Amino acid sequence: MKQFVVFASVCCVLLAGRVVLSAPAPQQGGGAGGSNNVETVKYYSENNGQDGYRFNYELSDGQIRSEVGTYRDVKDAEGKDVKALFVQGSYSFVGPDGQTYWVNYTADENGYHPKVGTGPTGGIQPGQEAPVTSA
Numbered sequence: 787m788k789q790f791v792v793f794a795s796v797c798c799v800l801l802a803g804r805v806v807l808s809a810p811a812p813q814q815g816g817g818a819g820g821s822n823n824v825e826t827v828k829y830y831s832e833n834n835g836q837d838g839y840r841f842n843y844e845l846s847d848g849q850i851r852s853e854v855g856t857y858r859d860v861k862d863a864e865g866k867d868v869k870a871l872f873v874q875g876s877y878s879f880v881g882p883d884g885q886t887y888w889v890n891y892t893a894d895e896n897g898y899h900p901k902v903g904t905g906p907t908g909g910i911q912p913g914q915e916a917p918v919t920s921a
């Protein structure tokens with residue numbers, strides 16, 4: 787009897803594990819056509835420590851993002867030389883309404899500076915990379 791209980795428990799654990807493993811992952815409704823199968827089309831990431839970083843990705847639902855961060859020499863409030871992170875980036879995505887929304891931004895010691903727009907042109911395009919040229 788004891789052996790059966792142990793056996794039954796092991797079965798339950800295995801079965802439960804199977805159910806959990808085979809359950810579909812929760813997904814969010816995507817933009818373009820409400821597709822639930824969003825895949826990474828392109829991905830690149832580079833971290834150069836004190837020399838900054840860069841990453842890009844494109845998803846099959848039309849999301850694109852690219853960002854580059856570098857350090858610049860600036861003065862702090864007391865006039866001392868310090869390094870400040872300077873970020874330039876772009877992202878764009880297709881909303882539930884089918885429109886393309888894009889944001890180009892920079893961020894530095896003075897804050898976040900976004901430039902936003904809608905429509906297929908104006909923002910980052912597939913295959914394109916930050917930095918944005920005009921701030």
Ligand SMILES: *[C@@H]1O[C@H](CO)[C@@H](O)[C@H](O)[C@H]1NC(C)=O
Nearest residue numbers: 876890908909910915916918
């Ligand atoms: C936004 O950034 C992309 C590159 O990331 C650039 O090609 C485009 O001209 C920028 N748009 C504006 C309005 O600055």
